Amino acid sequence: MLEPWNSATLLPPPVNMFLCVTKFDVSALKHVFNNITKVLSKQSPLHKESAICSRFLYKYDQKFRNDIGYRNFRKVNTALKKYLALNLLKEVENFLLALPSESDEDLYLPTRQMLEFVLLRIITFSKIMLRVCVCSKQAAVFYLNRIKRGESHWMSLLPYALLSRLWSMSMVLLQHTTTWYTNLYPYLNKLQAKGMNFLPDNYNLPEDLEQWLDLKNVDEFGRFDWAQKKFIDVDHTLIDGDDNDLFDNILGYVNQNNEDEAESDQQEDIKPLPLLEKSQENPLPVPTVAKIDHGVVLSRESFKTLLNSNKNIRNDYKRPPPAPSVKVNEHSPERITNSDSLKKFIETEERFRNESDSKSLTSHMSLMQWHALKNALLKLCDKVTNRKIDKKFHKIWKQKCLDYM
Structure with a gap:
């Protein structure tokens, strides 16, 4: 079952009034609703950016349909369509018209169910703005990467600028919604419930919208955990201390390494070379002159046969050795x-x-x-x-x- 704030088919409660006997500050409640009306009625820049977003997606759908940044861009456009279909301003104006004027003697106030419906629509509005913020940041990462690489940079500048403007507007509206919800939530206990509850049983509205949305960690939303990471071993002795001492740390690191090498060289045992013993000088033997070998007489036919055999042996030596087989890597x-x-x-x-x-x-x-x-x-x-x-x-x-x- 969908949450009530995420259900588009949730019907508003019937318009009903009750007589307030206790003291009630109607002017403070009107001031909060007037502020909401003032902010929501001046969102024409966001509507223009939404129109540019839809036109860009329509024009480049065939070219960038498989791009990851383009898919995140389409998520932004889908969230903006849901924002236009929400029409929070109409719900706020309907509740404001139900409030009595200050000149009335009897205070007839709207019921608790009517205020709960307005708070639910504020939660829906904040969720949509958070979705626009996260998806625009995810899409902008890819377009910024394209601009840095120079890949279709002239086509990436327009969506990157558009996403930046949408991110800033959604962040401002997100901060406004938390303020509106904080100011309206205390009035739930002051209004009476009449008729049947339109909310499911055992469902309570969040007391703090900022904590429920986890806006303190909104900067961490939209970051990617890349599968390919590079691990670099850094010597922590170089980064100890302040940034001003980085030059001194590097010099100290080099000097320490030189001293360690010098100590290791001194500790090595130098073994002396063994002395050669003087050998008794023996007289060199005088070679005796051998008899001169005049050879054997050969015929011309035997000499030609011997010469041809020597040529064949030389040709065998001149032949290049066979080339070694080139081994190809398995992953090549x-x-x-x-x-x-x-x-x-x-x-x-x-x-x-x-x-x-x-x-x-x-x-x-x-x-x-x-x-x-x-x-x-x-x-x-x-x-x-x-x-x-x-x-x-x-x-x-x-x-x-x-x-x-």
Whole structure:
């Protein structure tokens, strides 16, 4: 079952009045409702931004329909449509018309159920503004990343500026709603309930809307936990102390390392070289002159045979050795030959990226660039009869991976 504030089919309670006998400050209650009416009646800038948002989405739906930032942008537009369909100003004006004037002798006040319905609509309004705030921040992260990379920056500046304006307006209205709710909630105990309760049993309105929405941590909403993280080991001796002492810490760190190396060199035992014992000088033997070998007489036929055999031996030595076989890594683009090997390559690369492994071939690419490469390769796998898949793969790999280095 949906919460009452999240139900669009919740009917308002009937207009009913009761005679107030106790003292009641009608002027203070009117002042709060007049303030709400004044703020909500001046939201034409938000309506203009909503119209620009819907036109932008209609124009670039075919081009950016698969972009993650564009999908978050559509969530912002959906939340703005719900804001326009809520019409909180009408409910506030209806309650304000039911309040008596100061000149009336008898105070006939609206019932408690009518004020509860207004508070429920304020909660719905605050939830919608919080949704706009969170989704606009999530979408702006991707468009800002495109602007930094220079990828379709002229098309990303307009949505980024639009999302920034929507975020600021929603934050202001969110702060207004918490103030309105805080001022109206104490009047629940002063108004009487007449007729049947339109709220479910055992359902109570929150006492503090700011705490219920957790607005203290609103800056943490919309942040992403990236799967690919880089862990860097930092020597904490360099960051101890103030920022002004960073230069001294670096010099001290270098000097300490030099002193440690010098001490380790001094502690090493230097072993002396063994002295060579003087050997008795023996007279060198005088070689005896051997007899001169004049050889054997050979015929011309035997000499030619010997010469040809020597030439064959030399030719065998001149032949180059066989080239060693090149070993291809298991995770390499060179192994892509068919759709199965391509799917295995994509799964392995996805696992290496999530684990921040050094074997990852796309570690230099951002998350959006990797998704673009992955989608292009998956489309290549989906084709049943795909000829020359290796050539098409290397073409996509060069355009979407190697060119980003």
